[in-house]
Amino acid sequence: MNVIAHLSDVHIDDRRSMDRTRAVMEHLDALPCDLDAVLVTGDIADHALPAEYEAARKLLTSRHPTLICPGNHDERAAFRRHLLGEEPSVAPIDQVLRAGGFVIALCDTSVPGEDYGRMEETTLAWLEDVLAGTSAPVLVGFHHPPVTLGIPYVDGIKQYGEERLAGIAARSPHLVAFLAGHAHTAAATTFAGRPLLVAPGVVSTTRLPWETADENDLVHLDHAPSLAFHVLHDDHRLTTHYRPVTMPGMPATPGPAGR
Template identity: 30%
Template sequence: MRLVQISDCHLHADPGARSRAGFPMRQLESVVAAVRAERPDMVIVSGDISQDETAASYQHAHRILSTLECPWFWLGGNHDQQELMRDIKAIHDDIDLANWRLVVADTCVKGHAHGELGEERIGELIGRLEQDERPTLLVMHHPPLTVGSAWLDEIGLRDRDALWQALAPFPQVKAILCGHIHQAFAGRQRLEHGEVMVYGCPSTTDQFLGGSDGFAIDEASRPGYRVFDLSGEAWLTWVERVDL
């Protein structure tokens, strides 16, 4: 099973709109073309599909992502209007990956850049994990670990300690996929049953400069995506960059 993660497209209603370092729609089209060549079985888009929170931006995203030759799914980020997303395509909580399972957690707090699950959503997540013991990937927009950039860590997942406590009884959770940080990242959290890996994904548009205390764009880096190859209870993952 090959899963590809795309993240942080930041599209506008205007197809020709610029970001700080490029053209988001043109870059998403290039990334999706590269992803098609990977022949994935499934694609997940881990939030911040829109920059201007318009219906037109989601329609553009849907048109481009629908050129993929496999099922694709999306979830909301802090820049998104999830009601507008759902008008175009459903947001799924639980996605079948044959011998694996992909579980979506909504970390968004309306009107804020940081993420938080809260007691209710953590309780719902526990209930879903109790239903299935297959190896599981958890996907969310905000990272549940610090990533080494002060400004990004300030707007990460605020209640990450509560999340890790909730995950402690569930050894089937092998890894967490996140967006939001616009860069490749790999970290780990040790729990009683072993380690859970945490993977960040490049943006399809501007990349953030790793290790920067304040907001900074990495103008030397390129858009990209993350590949997961799942086999048995093992996986391989890597990041691919796209030439524009």
């Protein structure tokens, strides 16, 4: 069994966002067991500023193997230089982790200057090569979900060109699941016959359309930062658990009733 922590949308820009991100990462580092991976699926900096990435680089350091991809709030060259410590480039930031009998392929779906997502041809070719190079179970992650989630303003900036990704999945029976962020809400659905698991937002939580009549009141700012734990079982089945992280000043999450 492998356990992968999955967080998203930290939007580093002020003390509040940094405190919430720090709480989540400290929670992970304090766990009594080692995780197989920590994934952070995009929107790392809120304004793509060097100082935001430099703060994120410190905050997202972990004792667990960590993989981070950009989202629509990120800028590739600054992301590479100030977060990854690489030479700046506007090429897609695609990364792979091979560990413990499974593979994670983290794809860049950001489109420079746009809020919607789309995989470039080079990313699609890279993903096909990763899948062709292993028979181990593969989890594919990215920022933008390639399906609608029933949240209009999120659905308008989803990942487009998704039929190309679906074609790759159809040729890859060892592709177990897709992991995404962007929506700022924990969600579970399917895409291309696979589970699609969306991590909740660390910085805020999206209000669902039936939770508000005010079209300008789109987010909960008082909800605890949350994350997902994905459990990859030996039979390649995936189970996902969603967890809030209590911060100072927030009421503790109530536990189960006593038996």
